[in-house]
Amino acid sequence: MVESPTLGSSAKKSVVQRERATIRFAGDSGDGMQLAGNRFTDATAVFGNDFSTLPDFPAEIRAPAGSLAGVSSFQISFSARTIHTPGDAPDALVAMNPAALKVHAKELIRGGLLIVNKDAFTSANLKKAGYTSNPLDDGSLADYRLIEVPITQLASAAAAESGVSKQDAERTKNLFALGVVYWLFDRDLGPSIAWIEEKFAKLPAVVEANKAALKAGHAYGETAELADAHVSVPPASLLPGTYRTITGNEATAIGLVAAKELSGLQLFYGSYPITPASDILHSLASYRNFGVKTFQAEDEIAAVGAAIGAAFGGSIGVTGTSGPGVALKSESIGLAVMTELPLIVLNVQRGGPSTGLPTKTEQGDLLQALYGRNGESPVCVIAPRSPGDCFYMVIEAVRLAFHAMTPVIFLSDGYLANTAEPWPLPDISQLPKIDVTFHQDPQTFEPYRRNPDTLARQYAIPGTPALQHRIGGLEKADGSGNVSYDPDNHQHMIDTRADKIARIANVIPALEIEGPDTGDVLVLSWGSTYGAAITAVEQARADGAGVSLAHLRHLNPFPANLADVLSRFQTVLIPETNSGQLRLLVRAKFLVDAQGLNKVNGQPFNSSEIVDAIMALRSTQVPTHA
């Protein structure tokens, strides 16, 4: 970050240019923090910064008001150059109540801007947040540039003129706060005003109240002695193109529709509501005019069963869930392994085990994806690396499922699901078609006769004349598909199913090394840690470390050149938001003494944590390859 004079410097009401800023909005879960954050994101997109967001909210829809458990936050980092993470510590924090201050103030950088809603610092709220004295008065916030604003009072007064109820007027406090932040960070009110007008079109008084509060907040920033300067982060020099804002779940849903068009097949999505995957179901359910068939099942098992039934019928059969749902689906996934049907299982991972942390992110389900079934049950496993990458990787999931006639597990997570970034729109005409052929010829048909290259079995769907056949979960004789208890056949089929998955390595891209292709440290990441990992590797290299990044999007099979990549570095560091699952696989498969950086607290990595680990490894490095 190119640091300019801090906000506390002497320049009155001047503009301070900065390369990057990170803001966090925090309040009660009923305070509208996600809304404020999303509006700021849109305004930032229109302004032309690169950005990344991190929404963080409690599992309870309405936790007790004012409680620590009920705090909801939204962080956005925006920059004049390309960024990959929502930032580590925020430069500015908006705290709408004492609980929000308590939870988030400790992460604000020293000297950071702290805007609090003074009206919410009542003795009752202070008590709920566990404060014994008022932090606004006791000097405990001296490290920050504290700005106390009577937000509730000012917002209510501004909104009251539109004639809304007292309660509705108070509710505009998030927009007042947003207006203040818009002034502080030099954003245009236009996109938010347009959004308010469209969103509340049927309620003119509400439109007026919200607009009044937003404008009042902005005006307050301008006229009150709020800060000595406002901060400007110039637009980023993104690659030319047309962009939109996208979250991982949005990209996943749209990607499935794209796969439908690229394959010419029907799309069937069976799902049972579960955080943080439900938004994929919501999106797809609204695409009826694309012919998308969604089915809200009675449970997770029914959701996957229906997807397998649809796949048997020749549709793209997809089920989406989170880890607890995958646990319930595991027997059915085994059925799809045995019947060798294309099935796509989306796992938007969350904190586990059991119900765990429904709204928090984790990469805890990698081994579940690979091994969480009875018997030798190999499946293909892939993982997107960014919100926009969910679009491409879910298309990849469909492609591989039909290519090898296999279940494919797609490992997204709560962070990718909800984080937003600017996304250059893909050119659909450049996306490769997904080639699916249904077997038609009775002379050459056997249900388990295989393509000699891919080992995929022949795919004949009901309705095809003269190809009537039966499949099922009992072991099958290769070729005929008849039920077989023959010992040699079972060994052969176990080997064949494994070989079939292994051969997928022939049709996936080689692993790329970002940075020099040999060196001291290789950071090997997968899934959503990409943003923090690439940021950290670039930072560490700028600081003189001999470090490169290799990022895995294919977890089973691994890219064919992974062994070679690992052998080019003295040390391998694997950062994961689990206790070392990829590391276990890499050690077992390649006999490499990979080091882990593991964090399982429901939060994504800060890039600084990975930088620190790289630097520590450098200083204590022991060669792992003779």
Add this chain to the structure above:
Amino acid sequence: MVVTDRDVSADEAPRLSKKDFASDQDTRWCPGCGDYSILSQMQRMLPNLGRKREDIVFVSGIGCSSRFPYYMNTYGFHTIHGRAPTLATGLKLARPELLIFVVTGDGDGLSIGGNHLLHALRRNLDINILLFNNRIYGLTKGQYSPTSEVGKVTKSSPMGSIENPLNPIAVALTAEATFVARTFDTDPVHLSATLEAAAHHKGASFVEIYQNCNIFNDGTFRDFTDKPVRGERLLYLEPGKPMLFGDDHQRGLALSGATPRIVQADDQDVIIHNPAEDAPTVGNMLARFQYPDMPVPMGIFRQVHKPSYGDMLGQQITDATEQRGPGDLAALIAGDNTWHVD
């Protein structure tokens, strides 16, 4: 599973016969099992429907009854325990033109798969669920099932079962199934006719089939299904006709308030069977009839017509396409807000 006769072109559509529906697989039920009769009547009945073999799919779960698809020369899917309705659901929604039968048993359909059975029925999915009820777990060699009687002595209940059994017909009626019937393995004419009526029904059909397990629960239905006693102990339900039973149809059913009573056949209060009745009262009453207190009803308890889930889903797709136009992928990808970087 190799197709038996490959040279029959579907376009010629000759009248198929029973043997056209037999696969090349050897049946492996125990000799004397009631399942043979059901298989035979299914193969005999299907040609009556005039459907092509390739358009028919049998989906099953786990258990003796669930081996059924292997013996049918149609498409088939032998799935996992209790889940057959879920696969049938996805298949039917993906391929509405297919004729789908789900074959399940009392353990598969009412114990491990009870949830799916309820939901497939209440959604009125256009599939046919055949529940072979033998009141025992056969494939696992003789444990009590969710339809076993209280006191039933089995390997897992040596002192007698202490569980109240489920009543499959009552379950189906409660789930608002639009076609609910009962038949049994040793009356091939009634069995075949009931299967055919179920296949013709548009919407979810549920057929409970009393099926004898001659190894682990032999004779469980014998007291009222054996030929010599049937006339007196079964009540054959016939739509539009008075509910009469007895060897000479000499007795009938009437209601005193909400209580059923047995009367002489010529009593003017004898109820006329009306399965199209939407109100559940009579159907639920009949479902509770048990030997020896009352004659055991056979036939169609309920048949009403309501839109099927698949038809309604198809209608939503049609409506959405008419209102919004066919989906435009480029527009979907772009979303509502885009900006340009030059």
